[in-house]
Amino acid sequence: MYDVIIIGAGPAGMTAALYASRSNLSVLMIERGAPGGQMNNTAEVENYPGFDSIMGPELSQKMFENVEKFGTENAYGIVQEIKDHGDYKEVLTEDKSYQAKTIIVATGCVHRKLGVAGEEQFAGRGVSYCAVCDGAFFRNKRLLVVGGGDSAVEEAIYLTRFASEVVIVHRRDELRAQKIIQDRAFANEKISFIWDSVVEEIVGNDMVVTGAKIRNVKTDEVHEEPANGLFIYVGLEPLTEPFKNSGITNEAGWIETDHEMRTSIPGVYAIGDAREKGLRQITTAVGEGGIAGQQVYKYIEDNK
Template identity: 80%
Template sequence: MYDVIVIGAGPAGMTAALYASRSNLSVLLIERGAPGGQMNNTAEIENYPGFDTIMGPELSMKMYEGATRFGAKNEYGIVQKVVDHDTYKEVVTEDKIYQGKSVIVATGCVHRKLGVPGEESFAGRGVSYCAVCDGAFFRNKKLLVIGGGDSAVEEAIYLTQFASEVMIVHRRDALRAQKVIQDRAFANDKITFMWDSVVEEIQGNEMVVTGAKIKNVKTGETHIEDCNGLFIYVGLEPLSEPVKALGITNEAGWILTDDQMRTTIPGIFAIGDGREKTLRQITTAVGEGGIAGQQVFQYLEEQKVVPQGE
């Protein structure tokens, strides 16, 4: 019986494990892959305090060393479900069942993929899903932004401070973003639009992206659009399937919490990119992890039964 089981060893989960174990709690950290989560897919991180730049895998290992320094145990596992038994919780993986007095869910989310040839092979070499993370690497370059919602248009505007040209490629003939965001994009001289179009293939050489094959969905015509990078914003998908049966997610699957990272079930907390929130960054994940690690300690203190007469 652990004091707390942390599901997910991204920056949020590892920070929570650090804070909880520093409070002398017994901590189990369960991760389905290498510690670090999406940081491992980031070549260079330039917006994490304390470093001018640091490789994603390097920061992952530094965080992992800190997370396990005070006794937190790490185990590999793919979590299937979390069961609430009131005074304790069960975390069920493919081959084991773990018990804890509390659970912190830090499973994160994944970017919805286009699913076209070249997307996987050029990830990190011109294909990106985060303008804040990677925009500065494309100074004076031509970029394509795929999507037409709030995120796509906002990130296209953000990218114009680096790129020479940003082209928004959208499968419809009108944007879905809020009007005020659309107005900013239409007023930006660096932004152009390609309507009724989808990316069919991402092309490049051995090193980087050089262009994309684009199809007009109304005419069926295709052409190659030269570019130096693609930023894809066709949606995010929370990795919240193991906790959906608990009723702590919204209709889209995002986990709902208060500002202390507490869900509606006592003893179950949620942090990181799987939460319903606006900014998904390493810094926000770390902050939430610290809050949750401390809140778990407070929760367990409140659960202690003091014998009568003491």
């Protein structure tokens, strides 16, 4: 029986683990991949206090090393369900069951897929959702980046380190990214734009991507744009499927909480990118992790 089980080891989960373990609580952190979550897929982090610039995987490692110092236990597992038994909670993975007095959900979210023909077929063969992971495979190649928000434009800039040309395909006639990021993209001679357009199909030969069919949303005109790879950044989907039967998610799948990170189930908290909120950043995840780590301590003390 742990004091708290934290599901997810991104910046939110690791911060919650740090605060809870420093309060002398027994903490188990369950993660389905490498600690760091989306930070591992981020090139340069330039808006985290204390660093002018730091690579996402490096920041992940620093956070994890800090958490380990205070005795947090770590386990690999893919959570299937949580159960509320009143005075204790149960977390079921694919092959194990864990019990705790409290649960903190910090599962985050993933990049939304386009849902077009060829996307699944060419996944890992030219279609990617992670410039940091796959950018080096496209040296001197022509790439398409789909999207117009911060992630899309930042990753397009990162890809110019390797690619000969990067073309941003955006469904609107202006970007949604922060102004400072837009300015960098417009000033980069390797980056060009296809405005008011969406990808209708990803095409290729038996082995790899060779391009994409692109439709102009204003004229309905379709043309095939040649490319050696396609990077997709068109929004996010919450990783909350295991919790939908517990009643803590809304219709879109996001978890709703109060300002103290409490869900509708007493003793169950949610933090980070899986929450229903406006700003999904490392800084907000860390702040929420600190709040939840302190709240579980108070909850346990109040229910002794």
